[in-house]
Amino acid sequence: xxxxxxxxxxxxxxxxxxxxxxxxxxxxxxxxxxxxxxxxxxxxxxxxxxxxxxxxxxxxxxxxxxxxxxxxxxxxxxxxxxxxxxxxxxxxxxxxxxxxxxxxxxxxxxxxxxxxxxxxxxxxxxxxxxxxxxxxxxxxxx
Numbered sequence: 001x002x003x004x005x006x007x008x009x010x011x012x013x014x015x016x017x018x019x020x021x022x023x024x025x026x027x028x029x030x031x032x033x034x035x036x037x038x039x040x041x042x043x044x045x046x047x048x049x050x051x052x053x054x055x056x057x058x059x060x061x062x063x064x065x066x067x068x069x070x071x072x073x074x075x076x077x078x079x080x081x082x083x084x085x086x087x088x089x090x091x092x093x094x095x096x097x098x099x100x101x102x103x104x105x106x107x108x109x110x111x112x113x114x115x116x117x118x119x120x121x122x123x124x125x126x127x128x129x130x131x132x133x134x135x136x137x138x139x140x141x142x
Contacts, residue, residue, distance in 0.1 A: 019035050028068065031059075033097075047087040047089050053113055054127070056093065057127040061128075062109070062131055072135070078132045082126070084125050086122060086124045088115055089117070092116040097111040098110060107131045110126070113126070
């Protein structure tokens with residue numbers, strides 16, 4: 001699992017750049033993505049918008065899946081469900097994606113999202129995703 005593959009793919013995601021999200025950790029079957037909240041990603045009450053939380057959770061789960069997929073394949077999310085457990089308020093928002101079961105075509109991943117404030121982490125969201133291995137499709141190789 002070359003780290004460079006994940007980093008290069010992540011750097012091509014315009015949304016992650018727009019959100020200010022950073023790839024912080026990559027291991028086989030595990031990826032961590034963090035963002036520092038700014039007014040640009042807030043909702044009307046000042047919390048990080050659920051769309052931004054879902055986006056970093058989806059990316060963490062998807063890249064965790066990609067770490068176990070063969071070279072020359074791409075990954076696309078087929079579906080996800082997210083439970084928003086608490087407002088996304090903190091100094092940082094951290095999404096930790098991990099592979100639950102890797103298959104030949106589909107991979108099940110989960111991501112837990114935490115708000116970090118004063119060094120303390122609070123679970124704010126849980127995402128479950130089904131990711132698809134993509135092979136031989138123009139423009140979808142990571």
